[in-house]
Amino acid sequence: MAHTDSIVFGAAGFIGRSLVAELLRTGHTVTAALRAGSQDRLRGWLDEQHVDTTGLTITTTDIGEPDLALGEPVEGVRDVYNAAAVMKFGLDAEVARRVNLDGAVHVLEWAARQPDLRRIVHITGYRAVGDGGPQDYGNGAYEASKVEADGVLRAIAAERNIPLTVANPAGVIGAGQYFGLADIIDNLWRGRLPALPGSAETFVPVVDLDYVVRFIAGVPTLPETVGKSYPLLDPATPALPELIRLVADHLRVPAPRFTLPTALVRRLPRALTNADPEALSFLSTDRYDTSESEVVARRLGVAHPPVDELLRSYADRIVASRNGALTPAPTAGFRNGAWLVGEQVDPEYVLLHGIPVDSDSWAAVIRELDAPVLAADLPGLGRSAAAGSLGEWMVEVMAPVRTRPVLVGHSYGAWAAIEFALRHPDRVSRVVLVAPAFLQxxxxxxxxxxxxxxxxxxxxxxxxxxxxxxxxxxxxxxxxANLRRPGVAQRTFATLRAAGASRAEITAKLARVTVPVEILVGAQDPLVEETDLPVTTIADTGHFPQLTHPGAVAAVLRGELSTSAEEVAQRTA
Structure with missing residues (x-):
């Protein structure tokens, strides 16, 4: 193993990888101790975060083995961080013990053998603080293993004078965390949260990921933190019903009007409640003393961000990723109920989708354009909340835009593009109508x-x-996924009917647009209305050319193609 001053176990996990990044950014040499097969995942994530990995060494470990499969002590290691854990409900008791209890003891004992050890920092949960002791694994192996490990580690460290500090973060909020509170927010978004488990006083505290990793990375520099446990949570976290109302207001969905005692929820069918029985144990009215944690945080120059902003951003990522089902666009989120993706101030292109797709339908075109782009879900469709008139909604979406972008409308999105170009020709350089439904x-x-x-x-x-x-x-x-949410399919059909009734009206408005306008269609879905506007046809596609031929669509948007179907197909194959 190369010379290193810090080693992080569980370095590919949610907290571990961010801790590695923080240590590298602050000048440490770091060994990332990983399970076999996790190396590429960690390196890929660090590359995405633009972290200089010059000081990084990666090694394979198995914390289920007493020597961690690392062998002899490592010269130079001062700080040992254990972020390795299995964080999952429904765990087998033996798996939970092997990693969260036995594995934690193995890391502690390995750290104690390091000749240059300054500190071992063990990372566990905020509900693990207590006397420890044997736990009932039948009521939840994840929490039982964490609570028992906390007591065992502190007892060993005290008996053998091992410099241990325990960090007890609450629900850590950050990119990539889809556990616990995330499921509640996801059910809220999908209309599957008719009532909220708990009571008006239920407290599910949260804490910012950056706060946690900066606190943990800095703790070894403070000698007085040896032997201490620090609950890490934002005391400004509102009670759960208020927290969910805050998120619901941001998502523009109804908040549950009632709470149900967790004892009652446990007895109801899970298919009705959408609640994991093991998660219900985290819904309590307990409060936690963070005064000592806050003193240490101030000494380290660490502060909580505003909790309301943290929760809104977190909700955006849950919606964008479908609660972890995919990697979300980093810039996706809500503004005043509108779902926006991309550059909101200086875009070169503004992309407006058709029915029944949403702004995700432009993803391949956006990659091909390789330029600043703003895409939006139209009002009441996709993820955007219903709003007033289409024209007023466009004014709101375009309010921060300082450029004169190319305005692109697909199918029903053509209505929105025409409305804005007609009202604000000075703010648009060009309009491209892709498969304009009112002419088909x-x-x-x-x-x-x-x-x-x-x-x-x-x-x-x-x-x-x-x-x-x-x-x-x-x-x-x-x-x-969007059409399954309450009200979206109904609004989609209502919008289609209204659009069908306004074909003549939008055609007349198009005739009054003064900025350059061109049309792009698929050969299998041609125009049926005559037009004097330039038309580019893409061969072998229908009403959704942005999905089947994104390269050709991007070329047209850049102004590189305006020709026949055959030439377009040949030049973009």
């Missing part, structure tokens, strides 16, 4: 019998893709 055959498959909002809401991803005539992928998965 009506989308009869969506409007007429036998399809209905209820039928579409229940459609599988595969069936929805087949109906749209496009391949399965994230765009269809996102559309299906």
């Amino acid at each position: 055959q009506p989308a009869s498959w969506l409007i007429s019998s036998p399809l209905s909002a209820g039928v579409v809401r229940r459609m599988s991803v595969a069936k929805l893709a087949a109906q749209l005539g496009i391949p399965e992928g994230n765009a269809v998965e996102s559309a299906a």
Whole structure:
């Protein structure tokens, strides 16, 4: 093992990887001790965060082994951080003991053998503080193993004079955390939280990830923190019902009006409550004394961010990632109920989707453009809340924009593009209408019998893709997920009906637009209305060319293609 002053166990985990990044950024040489197979995951994440890894060494370990599969003591190691744990409900008791209890003891004893040891910092949960002792693993192996380990470690350290500090973070809020509170927020977003478990006084504290890792990284520099345990949570966290109301207001969804005692929720079918029985034990009215933690934080120059901003940002990431199902766009989130992705101030392009897809349908085009782009879910569709008129909504979305972008509207998105270009020609450089529905055959498959909002809401991803005539992928998965949320399918059909009734009106408005306008269509979904505007046709595609031929669409948006279907197909194959 190369010379190193710090070693982090569990370095590929949610807290561990951020701790590695913090230590490297502050000039430490770090060994990341990982399970076999995790190396690429850690390196990839550090690269995404633009962390200089010159001082990083990666080694494979197994904390289930007494010597951690590391062998002899390592010269130069001063600080040992244990962030290794299995964090999951429904754990097998033996698995929980092996990693969270036995593994923690193995790390402690290995650290004690290091000749240059200054500190070992063990990271566990905020509810682990107590007397420890044998636990009932049948009521939740995850929490039982953490509580028991906390007591065992502190007893060994005291008996053998090992310089141990325990960090007890609450629900850590940051990119990549989808556990505990995340499930409550996800159920809220999907309309699956009719009532809130607990009471008006239930307290589920949260803490910012950056606060946690900066605190943990700095603790070994303070000698007086040896032998101490520090609860890490933001005391300004509101009680759970108020917290959920704050998030609901941000997401523009209804908050639960009632609370149910957890004892009652445990007796109800899980299919009805959508609550993990093991998670219910975390819903308590307990409060925690953080006064000593705050003193240490001030000495280290660490402060909590505003908790309301933290929760809103966290809710955005849960929605963007579908609660961890995919990697979210880093800039996706809500502003005044509108779901926006990308550059909100200086975009070169503004992309507006059609029905029934959402802003995710532009993802491949955005990659091809490789330029600042703002994409939005239209009001009442996708993830955006219902709003007033389409024109007023566009003014709100475009309010911070300082550039004169190319305004792109696909299908029904053409309505929004035309409305804004007509009202504010000085703020748009050019308009591109992709498959403008008002100049094409009506989308009869969506409007007429036998399809209905209820039928579409229940459609599988595969069936929805087949109906749209496009391949399965994230765009269809996102559309299906949104259509299943309460009210979205109904609003989608209402918008389609209104759009169908306004074809002549929007055609007349288009004739009054003074900025340059061009049209892009697929050969399989041609225009049926005459137009004097320039039209580019892409071969072998229909109503969603941005999904089937993103390279060709991007080329047209950049102004590189404006020609026949055959030439477009050949030049972008």
